[in-house]
Amino acid sequence: MSGGEIFTSSAYNSEEVFAKETQTLFFNNWLCVGRLHDLETAGGHLCLEVYGEVVLVVSDSESVQAFSAACLHKGAIVEEVVRGGTKEFQCPYHGWRYKLDGTLKFRPLEASFTEPLCPDARLKRFGCAVWLGWIFVNLSGIADMPQFMLSNLTEQLATWKIDRMKPVMEPIEFMGSFNWKLLCENVGDSYHIPHTHANTLLGADYKNVEWVVDENSYLKTSHKSFSDHKVGMFGELSKTLPKDFSQSWALVVFPFHIFTVALDFVVWQHVQPISPAQTKTTFHLLAHQSTTEAIEAVRESICSVWMEDQMMFESVQRGSRSEFFTTSEEYASSLEYGSSVFRKWWRRSMKW
Numbered sequence: 325m326s327g328g329e330i331f332t333s334s335a336y337n338s339e340e341v342f343a344k345e346t347q348t349l350f351f352n353n354w355l356c357v358g359r360l361h362d363l364e365t366a367g368g369h370l371c372l373e374v375y376g377e378v379v380l381v382v383s384d385s386e387s388v389q390a391f392s393a394a395c396l397h398k399g400a401i402v403e404e405v406v407r408g409g410t411k412e413f414q415c416p417y418h419g420w421r422y423k424l425d426g427t428l429k430f431r432p433l434e435a436s437f438t439e440p441l442c443p444d445a446r447l448k449r450f451g452c453a454v455w456l457g458w459i460f461v462n463l464s465g466i467a468d469m470p471q472f473m474l475s476n477l478t479e480q481l482a483t484w485k486i487d488r489m490k491p492v493m494e495p496i497e498f499m500g501s502f503n504w505k506l507l508c509e510n511v512g513d514s515y516h517i518p519h520t521h522a523n524t525l526l527g528a529d530y531k532n533v534e535w536v537v538d539e540n541s542y543l544k545t546s547h548k549s550f551s552d553h554k555v556g557m558f559g560e561l562s563k564t565l566p567k568d569f570s571q572s573w574a575l576v577v578f579p580f581h582i583f584t585v586a587l588d589f590v591v592w593q594h595v596q597p598i599s600p601a602q603t604k605t606t607f608h609l610l611a612h613q614s615t616t617e618a619i620e621a622v623r624e625s626i627c628s629v630w631m632e633d634q635m636m637f638e639s640v641q642r643g644s645r646s647e648f649f650t651t652s653e654e655y656a657s658s659l660e661y662g663s664s665v666f667r668k669w670w671r672r673s674m675k676w
Contacts, residue, residue: 330656331667336503336644342600348674349579350375354453354460354470356581356594357381359608361457361490363388367409367424370459371401377463379450380413384424390452390461391426396445422447457487457610458581458592471541472577480536480544483566486590486610493609493619495594496626500605502637503644504580504597505670507605510633511576512543512662520636524628535662539672543665545574578669588612591626601641605630 334341358370363383370381371393378393378401393401393413400417403410412429413422421430426447434441451462455473472478510516517530532548546569565587573585582593589611596604607626609619643649656664670676 331505333644333649335505336641337600339600342597344674345597346375349670350597351463352467353579353673354451354462354467355579356458356460356577357390358459359457359491359610360388360454360459360487362407362459367411369403369405369408369410371403371406374461374463377450379461379463380426380447381452381459381461382424382426388452388454388459389425390450390459391446392448392450394447395420396428396447397431402447456481457489460581471538475538475541477538477542477544477575477577480566481585484585484588484590485612486585489590489610489612491608492589492611492614493623496607496623498605498607498630498634499598500603500634500637501601502603502634502641503600504595504603505666506637506640507582507593507595507603507633508576508578508580508666509663510637511574511582512545512664512666513660514545514547514662515657515659516636520632521629524625524632530659533659535665537662537665539665539669540578542575542577543662545662547572547574576666578666578673589622591622 355374357372357374357379358381360383362368362370363381368383370379372379372381379390380393380403381388381390393403395402395415395417397415397420398417400415402413402415402420402422410424412424414420415422419432420428423429426449428441428445428447431437431441448465450465451467453460453462453470453473455470456478460470512535514530514533517525529548534546534548536544536546574582575585576582580595580597582595584591584593589609592608592610594606594608596606598604607630609622609626
C-alpha cells in the first residue's frame with residue numbers, strides 16, 4: 325500500500341488487511357465493551373464475543389475483571405447470559421464451577437481425577453481497565469496501561485463527570501455496508517459538514533475547527549458554533565464549561581472508541597467492525613438528568629445526522645471497489661487534517 329496518508333482500495337476491501345487489523349489493532353489494543361452501569365451489583369457480568377473470544381466482564385466487591393468464558397476442561401462456555409448477575413459460574417457440560425474472579429473452585433467427582441485440583445487454576449484473564457465509566461478489555465493480556473488514560477484527555481473531560489453519567493435513551497443500532505476506518509476518518513473531517521449535513525448541522529461553523537492530537541492514542545475535533553449561547557438540552561452549564569469549548573468535541577480514541585461531548589450530554593458510538601465492508605454502530609445517550617422531550621430531540625438528531633453519514637460511507641465503500649479508484653494527498657483539504665492523523669496512526673500501528 326502506498327500513497328502518502330491516503331488509503332487505497334485494499335485498506336477498505338481486503339480480507340487480508342482486515343485479518344491483520346484484527347490481530348494487530350483489535351487484539352493488541354484496548355477495546356470498549358460497555359459501561360460500569362451495566363455491572364450495577366457485585367456479581368454483575370457481561371458476556372460478549374470479541375473477535376473470536378467469548379469474554380466475561382465481571383464486577384466483584386472491589387474491582388472489574390475480564391476473562392475467557394471457555395471452561396478449562398473441554399472449552400464449553402460457562403456463561404451464556406449476555407447481561408446478568410450471579411455468585412459463581414458453572415460449566416453446563418460437566419459442572420465445573422468458578423468464582424467471580426475466574427478461579428476454579430470445584431469439579432464434580434474429584435476422586436476420579438489422577439491429579440489434585442490445582443489451587444492456581446483459573447479462566448484465562450484478559451486486561452481490563454475502566455475510564456470515565458467505560459469498560460475496556462485487552463485480549464492479549466499483556467498490553468500496558470491504555471495511553472489515553474495516561475494522557476491529559478481525562479483532565480480535559482473532567483468538567484462533564486462522564487463516569488457518573490447514566491444511559492437515558494434506548495440504544496439505537498445500525499448495520500452499515502462500509503469499512504470501520506471511514507467512520508474514524510470522518511471524526512477528523514470538517515470539510516464534509518456543509519455538504520453532507522447541509523440540512524442538519526446548520527449551526528456548526530465548520531471552518532472554525534481545531535484539533536487536539538495525541539498521535540499514539542486519540543484525536544479530538546473541536547467544532548465551534550455561530551452562537552455564543554450555551555444552554556444544554558438538560559440544563560445550564562455555561563459557568564463550568566472549559567473556556568475553549570463552544571459547541572461540541574468529537575473524539576476517537578484509537579482504534580475506534582468514538583464519542584461526542586456536547587454541552588450537557590455525551591453521545592457514544594459503540595463501533596464493532598464485522599468485516600472489511602460491514603460495521604455495526606450502536607448509539608448511546610449519556611447524561612446526568614433527562615426529560616422525554618430532550619431525549620426525543622437528541623434521538624432525532626442522532627438518526628438524521630447518522631443516516632447522512634452512513635449514506636456517504638457506503639458510497640465511498642462502493643466507489644473504492646472500482647478499478648478506477650484512486651486517491652492523492654494533493655486532493656485533501658486542510659479541513660480534513662484530523663483524518664490524516666488517524667491514517668498516520670493506522671499505518672504506524674499496522675507497520676504498513
